Amino acid sequence: MSRLKLGILGSGYLGGIIADAWKNGYLDEYELVGIAGRNEGKTKALAEKTGCRPCADVDELLALKPDYIAEAASVAAVKEMAVKALCAGTSIIVLSIGAFADADFYEEVKNTAVEHGTKVHIASGAVGGFDVLRTVSLMGDAVSGIETRKGPKSLKNTPLFEGHLMTDTEGTEVFAGNAKEAISLLPTKVNVAVAASLATTGPEHTKVNIHSIPGFVGDDHKITAEIKGVKAVVDIYSDTSAIAGWSVVAVLRNLVSPIVF
Template sequence: MKQTKKKLAILGNGYLAGIITEAYGMGLLEGYEMTGILGRTEEKTRRLAEAAGCRACASIEELLEAKPDYVAEAASVAAVRDYGKRILCSGASLVVLSIGAFADRGFYENAKRWAADNGTRIYLASGAVGGFDVLRTVSLMALAQKKKAGADDSEGAITADSLSGFLTAGISTRKGPASLRNTPVFKEHFMTDTQEAKAFSGNANEAISLLPTKVNVAVASALATAGPDETTVEIASVPGMAGDDHRITAKIGGTDEVEAVVDIYSRTSAIAGWSSVAVLRNILSPVVF
């Protein structure tokens, strides 16, 4: 029996939203029917909606009017915070690119509750990073170790509190100096340095407060491991470098049995948009990776 297509809406009208609509036009999201696009700029939204053959929306209420099953966010941290509750409570699941929104522990816990109460789900588009399956597995092993030690009375949720002291996690990122310009961590000498220089050192929560558009990968890594308060973040400025080079580590505390190391280099942000496409395809796939 032929499966009914799921309704899909997009929050955002920029480059990454364009990749999702491009994939739709190529037939790579064949299990979906595009219902609407909401963006800040009317003309850009209209052009993107015309390309996708769907409605250009002027408000979140208009976007949700068609009762989408999924909303793919490709806008901003602010958009996730502003619209996340209404989307999840409307009956739509949310595919999130701006994962930095969940560095706010209170918002993250609320979002999980909104989804649970309304039978919806939050999908973090982490394919731009990769390796999250092994990171989550190591985190689960750390939680099991803590339970065996009798130091945990939770009901199985993997949280920063439940893993503190049993899992160490961190991410180091190397960036070109120009990509740090117009951020609080930028220093003029980065542009003339001949050697790598430290731009930031702290945890994921501190990183997102300073660099809300630059550390989605760090926050995603933190959510998959020890949490934003316990995951260390190091950012370096590298002369002549193009793109981002990330190294994510997760190690079960007090043992040398398991340590996960994930290395990712990307010269283009396009991989983030295609990550959303991969998530949407996986949701409907008979075989889930």
Template structure:
């Protein structure tokens, strides 16, 4: 059995914990969780213990890594990913991350790659609310490739960001156009999927991103388009909630342990 821990104990972490309880991840023991909100960590621990599965809430990242986990699921934030990635990799712990936005920074990306290689560990980029990483990578390897990303959100999904104003509640508008690297700087928790798609293809500086706000729209549309001289592929996904991101972590964990990998 592989030891599994989670950093960030919100809704998406709950999906992973439920998958363990339901037997969808039979190769893993969820042994510890860490959250800056202690009550959220306690909730997951209680759920696991109700089903006879030992799990502890750790007070610090250091305490969590002292459990010597094989895999760490990060479902917190890009800031948390920047804090935990290198210590985890040096600890012999591979990381499955949803906060891919942290990897838009080229210096940090290279440091993560070098640290993982030196310690025999890996970073697994979960697909989150998008997908098609296989065809994106394949098309980009063929050369002469361009890629762009379209994201549609409701105005409430943009509250708390620099682009929000009340007129978005009645007016459809393109609120951002630029590169994935620029997008993640402006929306550090809103567009992680653009960085994931760019890392699978043309890179954060070359992936062109547009974000549209539509009044009354609920959920997210993520559409990534890639072209070269021989291939034109479009991956277009609508999700009403963020649950698909949590399930993408479950899928990644199954792939890691499976003799047949999709």
């Protein structure tokens, strides 16, 4: 059986995790044909390590005719790549889910995929459990929410940061609203809110609460979807972004597995 062609968009830490997983035999059903990234040196080094072609941009990567592109780059990269890839017959695995906070872009991507018979697979990133959250939301008029705990340092350079957070001795709620409002306020830092709202009740109906916790390291996301008689709770803590890269590997493995989880 011929192997599926795989391209990776992003040659940083997360792209490296996907490439290493391929090299170490986790993705034997795929042929890694190319890696594209903004940093020429990192891209060449990663391509040399895995024996594939370094690509200067997504157009060069698409010229290799991959069946799938695994994105581990940025929201901007998704916006540049998604429609091009889908039109070219390449399905995509998206990690930078914040790109879909743009409702018009989301609709364009969805319609393009339908038109060209391709698919967009949303990687779970730093959270998971989207299957059960989506199931509960299909069962009835669900209520969904996300409660996030973060350290104050991680809020720096965002509209939510205030100096007193660094010296507070107790937790502070720094945001309360819906996912649409959170996305508008923090467009590059709300992949979890975007993904959870798409999997449940939508950005306008998914409540979001963000708390600054003194001394807290990492991120803790507690996502709920609830109807009468059924409540699903997914609570994920991580102090490393590595789980995001491995979530792409999990999607790729599921795509070719005879038994799908």
